[in-house]
Amino acid sequence: MSVIERDSVTGYTTTGHDWNGIKELNSPIPRAVIIFIIVSHLAALIGWILLPSWPLGRTFTKGVLEVDQKTDLAADIAAANIARADWMTEITTLDFDAIRADPELMNRALETAAPIFGQNCEACHGKDGIGGPGFPRLSDSAWIWGGTADDIAETITVGINSAHPDSRFAQMPAFGRDEMLDRDQISMMTSYVQTLSGGVIADDPSEAAILFQDNCEACHGEDARGAEGTGAPNLTDAAWTYGGDAASIWQTLMNGRQGHMPTWQNRLSTADIRMLALYVEAMPGKSQ
Structure with missing residues (x-):
């Protein structure tokens, strides 16, 4: 109511x-x-x-004040580039030994490279370069293409299996899928590779050792330690990009592997690439 x-x-x-x-x-x-x-x-x-x-x-509408954040940001970046032009030129032109010998320049390079790594590399290689399934660890001493700053800068520049004309190339054949080995041989090879932590035994007469010599030795070497610069990893250490357990090794032998590292030449400046190379080279854990 x-x-x-x-x-x-x-x-x-x-x-x-x-x-x-x-x-x-x-x-x-x-x-x-x-x-x-x-x-x-x-x-x-x-x-x-x-x-x-x-x-x-x-x-x-632009407004009476004509405020433009995009223009302001571009101006700030240009000013920052001018402010650091002198030492960035040194990063680009000096050899790596000269940069390492200059503590102030080296510190600037590492401090600048840290966020560049976070923005461009961390998504695949993980925080602090710890790696992950399918992506190699950068904070150890196991390097397929070389772990010096010169080697790392080259890899960042041209990539691996990338579209760059000078790209590094590496491929693990699919021994099982392409019928180079049968399933029993794949299983035998899986078990054999898992025993290689102590190195290849000389004059091993086993069938598995003979299979390794006939199919794997050309790339991974007689001692199974690989060959830096060829894309063939060391099979006798604890560093595994795709996993060292039986299932992962079996999958690698059966279907092959062909990783991809993009070329960063058109995405990062020469100075950025060189600073990244020094940053990765200096990551802790290289003696492990």
């Missing part, structure tokens, strides 16, 4: 509705709220006039 009454305390009428004995006053909007609404609208109006705001097809 709707009955309009006047509240004896405030003097305001009610809205005329009764909710289980609860009545609502028909009081005016508080002045503070009205002031807030007016100020907010004035601020919005001033903002529309002064700052970029309204879209106009493919462009937008």
